[in-house]
Amino acid sequence: MDTRHTAVILIGFQNDYFAPEGALHGVVHHQAQSVLDNTLRLVDALPSDVLVLATPIVFQPGYPEMEEPVGILKLIRERGAFAAGQPGCDTIEPLLQRAPRVRVVPGKRGFNAFHGTSLLQVLRENSISQVLLAGVVTSICIDSTARYAADQGYKVGVLSDCTAGRNATEQSVFCDSLFPMYASVLTADEALEALAPTESLAR
Template structure:
């Protein structure tokens, strides 16, 4: 498979949703992914991954989601976006919208790409322009929520011609079942699903 020819300088890791409202114990939506996060040890594994990648040419990108206090960006939202509005999550300037503490030590090494307002990190952002400028061929996905933002961004990346990798131990879903189902039955339809240790090995970093 092409993934085995991965080059660090042509690889980007997208860190999706690593914000306090999802991952901090007092986050508004913490309970949505708490079970899966604990099962996959998503924070521990992601921090280890980022630490190992710091001295490499791999491009680290965070794509946070946040809204104005009145959520004027959301027009008649449904599903999880309606829930976000109803509970007041990811308000710009709030603690909940900020990057999780675990990743703050690496913030200067992570390129933040703002503008995400929905599921797909390519929509309303300049993410694709950055990937093209850096001549990226492989897009690696980590974060939350597996069945929503990870899947939506992954499908879009695939359709744009990138080789897509989804990290099984650096992503978090609403339930353990959902996490396993997507990595077993959904992602393999358009991506490769491996853990972060396998990724480091394929990048010849570990």
């Protein structure tokens, strides 16, 4: 991987998913800590020229963005998750502590991190050709974002140990069977190895 043209996109690293008292912590609680530990280790070890972007989902109070939500969006509204100005909406403290290494791209309102945000523009401005995805939920936001990125011509990598599904079976199905149809699936360690600088041999 060329570090100058690679971006790591962090999706959903917010209190409502990762804090024990978060409104949706129960959705990914079985993997939340390991995903967080692996992702922070990855961010800390990345070469400095790898772009790191966070795309938090934020809704206005009262959820005017949703007319007749279904599925997880309905659950978000029912539980009051990701509402602007509420603690659950905030980016988790460990990522905040890593500013300005992690650049926030605001505007996400749904599953796909490109929709409603300037993410595509940021990637183009930085000459990015490959994206690596970390975060939650594997079957929803990770999948939606990965498919869109692939459609836009990006090489896509999904970090299997930096993502969490709603359960182990879901995570396995996506990482073993679905993602490989349009993306690479690799661990944080494999990504770091691929991004490690190579020394040219003196002749």
